[in-house]
Amino acid sequence: MQVETKISINGKDYEGEVEARTLLVHFIRDVGGLTGAKVGCDTSQCGACTVHVDGVAVKSCTMLAVQADGTSVTTIEGLADDGDLHPLQEAFWAKHGLQCGFCTPGMIMAAAKLLEANPSPSEEEVRHGLEGNFCRCTGYQNIVRAVTEAADAQKEGAE
Amino acid sequence: MYPANVAYHRASSVAEAVELLAENEDSKLLAGGHSLIPLMRLRLASPASLIDVGRIAEIQGISVCGDCVCVGALTTHSTLASSCDLQSACPIVPEAAALIGDPAVRNRGTIGGNLAHADPASDLPTVAVALGATIKATGPNGKRSICAGDFFQDLMTTALDDGEVMTAVCLPAIQAGQGMAYAKMLHPASRYAVVSAAAVVTVEDGRCAAASVAVGGVETAPAKASSVEAALTGNALDAGVIACASAAVADDLAGDAIDDVFASGEYRRAMAEVYVRRALTSAAERAG
Numbered sequence: 395m396q397v398e399t400k401i402s403i404n405g406k407d408y409e410g411e412v413e414a415r416t417l418l419v420h421f422i423r424d425v426g427g428l429t430g431a432k433v434g435c436d437t438s439q440c441g442a443c444t445v446h447v448d449g450v451a452v453k454s455c456t457m458l459a460v461q462a463d464g465t466s467v468t469t470i471e472g473l474a475d476d477g478d479l480h481p482l483q484e485a486f487w488a489k490h491g492l493q494c495g496f497c498t499p500g501m502i503m504a505a506a507k508l509l510e511a512n513p514s515p516s517e518e519e520v521r522h523g524l525e526g527n528f529c530r531c532t533g534y535q536n537i538v539r540a541v542t543e544a545a546d547a548q549k550e551g552a553e
Numbered sequence: 554m555y556p557a558n559v560a561y562h563r564a565s566s567v568a569e570a571v572e573l574l575a576e577n578e579d580s581k582l583l584a585g586g587h588s589l590i591p592l593m594r595l596r597l598a599s600p601a602s603l604i605d606v607g608r609i610a611e612i613q614g615i616s617v618c619g620d621c622v623c624v625g626a627l628t629t630h631s632t633l634a635s636s637c638d639l640q641s642a643c644p645i646v647p648e649a650a651a652l653i654g655d656p657a658v659r660n661r662g663t664i665g666g667n668l669a670h671a672d673p674a675s676d677l678p679t680v681a682v683a684l685g686a687t688i689k690a691t692g693p694n695g696k697r698s699i700c701a702g703d704f705f706q707d708l709m710t711t712a713l714d715d716g717e718v719m720t721a722v723c724l725p726a727i728q729a730g731q732g733m734a735y736a737k738m739l740h741p742a743s744r745y746a747v748v749s750a751a752a753v754v755t756v757e758d759g760r761c762a763a764a765s766v767a768v769g770g771v772e773t774a775p776a777k778a779s780s781v782e783a784a785l786t787g788n789a790l791d792a793g794v795i796a797c798a799s800a801a802v803a804d805d806l807a808g809d810a811i812d813d814v815f816a817s818g819e820y821r822r823a824m825a826e827v828y829v830r831r832a833l834t835s836a837a838e839r840a841g
Contacts, residue, residue, distance in 0.1 A: 395560040414561035414603065415593075436554055436594050438587060439742055444657055451657045456590045460561050461583070461607060504657065525744070526655025 399463045403428060404472025412459050418452075419443040421459035422469055430470035430499040434528070441527030444500035445469045451507040453526070470499035473506065481551065482506055482544040491540030493531035501527045505541045514545055556593035560602035567691050570606050570718045575693055577602040582718060584627055587654070587662035588670035612665070612720045617642050622724040626665025631656070633664060642726040644839075645684065645733035645751060649676045652737055654744050665719045668704070671711045671774065673811060674745035678705050679769030680735055682777060683751035686724050692717035708773040730762070731755045732840030736831035738770075738824055740815065746770045747816050748824040750778075752832035754790060756840040761785045766829060768802060771810050771821045780804040781829060790837035799830035 396411040401418075403426045412421060422445065423429050433455055434442035443455040446468040454467075473480045482502045485491065492498045501524065508515060508523035515523060520541045521534065529537060562577065564570035574580055579601035583589055586607075592598035606612070612625040615638050622642045624633070633639060633650035640647050653659055653667075653676055667677045668688065681688075681701035688699045693716050704712045713719060727733060737749040748770040755763040764785040766778040784798035802825050810818030 395558070397561050413558065415556040415559050417555070417590075417594075420555075436591065437743070438591050438654070438658060441655070441657065450660045452661055453657045455594075456587055456658075457661065458561075458583075458586065458590065458603075460563075461586065461605065507656070523656060526657050 397460045397463075399459050401459065401462050401464075402466045404468060405466075414458065414460055416459040417455055418445070418447070418457040418459050418462050418467070419454035421462070422454060422467065425459075426469075428469050428471050432496055432499065434496065434500075439526070439528065440497070440500075441504055441524075442497050442500040444503040444527065446503060446507065451504055468503075470502060473502065480506070481547040482509070482541065485540040485544035485547060486537075489536050489540040489543055491532065491537045492529075497527060497529045497531075501529065501537060505544070508541070509545055509548065513548065515541070517542065554594050554596060556590070557596060557599040559593070559600060561605065562602060563605040564609060566609060567606075567611060567718055567720055570604055570609065571691060571693060571716065573604045574716050574718070577604065580604050582606050582669070584666040585629065585661040585663040586666075587658055588666055588672065606718065615639060617726065620726050620728075622726055624664055624722045624724060626719045626721055627663050628665075630654070630659035630662045630664070630667070634659060643684070643724045643733075644727065645680055645735050645753070646677075646724060649680045649735040649737070649751070652676060652735070652739065652744070658744075664722055668722065669711060669713060669719055671705050671709050672745070673708060673773050673775075674740070674743075674747070674770050676735070676737065676746055676749060676769065679746070679749050679767045679775045680751045681722065681724075682775040683753055683765050683767035684724055684733075685765060686722050688713075688719060689721040689723065690714075690717040690719050696720075698723075702777060705774040710774075728755065730757055730840060732836040732838065734832045734835035734839060736828045736835065738828060748821050748828050750825065750828040750832040752829070752836040754785065754833065754836045754840050756790065756837070759789055761788055761790050761837075764833075766802075766833070768806065768825050768829060771806050771818075771825050772808050773811065776805055776808075778802050778805040778829060781833075785833070790833070790840070792834070795830055795833045795837065799826050799833060802826050802829045
């Protein structure tokens with residue numbers, strides 16, 4: 395069954411008929427052409443597909459595109475501000491918070507919401523806050539360092 | 554994997570959802586989708602139609618009226634976990650909700666979907682049984698209330714009829730002298746409960762006047778631990794009494810235990826005693 399669906403992704407409207415079974419992540423990748431969000435698992439565990447739907451972190455592989463009809467979605471491609479990398483993107487680069495990079499878009503989108511809710515997280519709070527995002531390369535050490543660095547950078551920026 | 558082809562209908566009210574359920578054979582309700590969509594992706598579920606109830610405003614939100622906390626079926630786990638009203642009126646619910654999945658899962662998963670899905674490894678069914686919650690449902694024949702103790706019948710099987718929509722969950726508010734706690738062994742990857750225990754104790758004059766304990770993850774539905782409750786009632790809740798009562802959970806788990814590659818039935822039974830003891834210890838401390 396085809397359903398008329400309109401979703402704003404990173405400020406641009408994407409509209410069309412999609413099959414009802416289309417997952418939001420497939421809408422973002424196939425209709426939006428934005429391949430940052432990844433499909434990593436079938437079980438809602440890995441978090442590689444994490445995006446923001448109306449400002450809330452969501453696993454876009456566990457939401458149908460039709461459920462997101464009328465919403466505003468932000469993906470990793472929409473995080474930089476007019477070419478200036480987000481502090482988390484800078485910190486993942488500076489601290490080498492990635493190896494293969496597959497988990498990174500989801501990791502950064504989840505971390506962005508973590509820092510919004512808690513601008514000064516402890517290492518334990520970072521690990522706890524990212525428990526829905528799996529990385530199979532880094533052992534998480536540099537990811538945690540990157541998030542902590544981004545938190546410090548955001549605080550300095552605010553001062 | 555892509556889910557199988559499916560028809561989609563969006564309901565704007567409970568009445569419309571009931572009508573759509575009646576009109577569409579082999580249909581499933583879709584709320585947050587965090588139980589159903591993974592099943593559809595694995596092709597363990599392939600309903601002919603989905604009735605999306607996720608935007609129905611009348612079944613969202615939390616309201617406290619006297620001795621009852623009414624939680625709309627669409628209330629998400631993150632709302633449960635952060636609700637000040639629930640924290641003061643029924644603190645075991647935010648305690649358990651904060652342990653469900655991960656932040657993104659809690660942002661979408663709902664209490665109604667969670668209870669209706671009735672996964673034995675889930676958290677809220679165990680809490681609902683220990684609390685003696687009441688589940689409200691609306692169907693073609695009107696509204697009805699179902700006690701949590703009668704609601705969970707078997708593996709992913711509840712007392713809800715095919716044509717019914719769960720609308721709310723009514724939780725009894727905490728009373729003076731009561732303490733409640735939830736203890737859970739987390740599966741390290743999925744965060745589901747391998748074994749969990751929910752306990753509500755009422756202490757009067759230094760002794761346990763009433764206790765309600767439920768165990769999840771061991772049998773196909775939450776098990777009420779009536780032997781544990783009997784061993785507590787009338788006694789001071791010290792470590793010795795709690796340890797002794799927790800050991801009695803073996804009598805309450807006499808049926809077939811879930812047995813899988815991660816945890817054998819024998820292991821789950823052994824851990825049930827440990828987690829009942831932990832839940833009771835916290836609940837007794839909180840009862841003061």
